[in-house]
Amino acid sequence: MSAGQSSDAPQNSLTLSTRGHLLTEQVNPASDRLDQLSALELVDLFNQEDQRTLEAIAANRDALAEAIERTARALRHGGRLFYVGAGTSGRLGVLDAAECPPTFCTPPALVQGIIAGGESALVRSSEDKEDRAEDGATAIAQAQVTATDVVVGITAGGTTPFVHGALAAARQRGATTIFLACVPESQVAADVDINLRLLVGPEILAGSTRLKAGTVTKMALNILSTGTMVQLGKVYGNRMVDVAVTNQKLQDRALRMLQDLTHLGRDAAALLLENSQRRVKLALLMHWTGVDAAQGDRLLQDHQGQLRAAIAAHQPPS
Incomplete structure (x- = not known):
């Protein structure tokens, strides 16, 4: 298998016309009158649907615990943690990585975010950059990922070629690989060490995965990075005793x-x-x-x- 390929190529080769079956692309019947709701009704509907994020996290408790343990073990032995994604998923990974140095006094290289399109994609839509698996593989090579590292691929709909290319390259290098998606394995498979399937259902605004999918992704990354840092001794009781005193x-x-x-x-x-x-x-x-x-x-x-x-x-x- 080459660095830019993934073992689940058939699922990741979905055409624009066939991706509609994905859980994240389906229409939510609870919001079929979205454009007719009052502001208060909108708030209540969002609140109701966001409860599914808690259920999704609970359903993945064992996988999240394993991810924490394996990541802490890797970092304890000189490894690094990489988040790889595109669009909202990529931005959430970069955000979580950027919060680690001030919160836990970690060196910037310890937890890193890789987003399709590079830094400019953080503030400007670059969704076309996600379609090249070879770019994901190149990003892993440029980061000099090794067998001591952990690579988390983040893609709400599960099909992002950039992410799959990165995971395939990381796996080829012996790194621990984690896949975080909001679709079931039956829809999109992934050859990784740990599968996190955060099934929050169709979005209130059909296909807008910055909503529930984005929320549950942020929750999972919060748990993964904070849990890892707790195991690394960055916390005493519930105090962030390794906080960087910079302001x-x-x-x-x-x-x-x-x-x-x-x-x-x-x-x-x-x-x-x-x-x-x-x-x-x-x-x-x-x-x-x-x-x-x-x-x-x-x-x-x-x-x-x-x-x-x-x-x-x-x-x-x-």
Whole structure:
């Protein structure tokens, strides 16, 4: 199989006239009077239909858990996480990737978004760019994806050639592959390690997958990236202790975390934060164990960034 091909080529070769059978392209009978509804009726209908996103996530709980575990394992061993998509799906992947550095203080290369058409497609419609499987394969080659990486292909309707080309190339390189789509496997198959089928049904506005499909995709990516970062030790309790303190809002959040968890006053918390190079996790370790910044750094490195494990392993001098 070449890098630009997918094992499910027949399903992905659907013509424009045959894609109407896809779940995401069907007409929703609940909204057949959409143009006659009042504003309040529109809101109620959206609210009613959006309940299906919760059901879809629940139906994929096992697959999502496996995706979290495998992604955390890969990143723990030097791998990276890539989201690949086109249009709305691509933009959602780029968004989730972009949120990881400020939220979890990860290097920008750790979680990356690849969108058909490149950066310009983030703000300008570039839907024609999704039709070339070879471009997806090229993007994987340019990213130098390896067997230690995880590649998530995102396509609401399941047929995007750019995504399938990328997944086939990633699989050929030995990467862990995850497919996220809003159509059942019986409609579009995919040769991947983990299949996430978020079946939210036809859209209120027929075929507009930026609606329910976009919402459930965002939910799934939230769960995947946050769950992975929790397993990597980026969280203590439910606090983002690896937050990057890069502006006033995040500085205030960091100080409030330190005050809440250590019961220090704001001035003492600010001093502790400065002494720890503005790293909340290190500041907590220093406060609770009495180690200095260099010792705390070594402790965290020895325990893969896990604050609880570092605290438990510390033996105070007798």
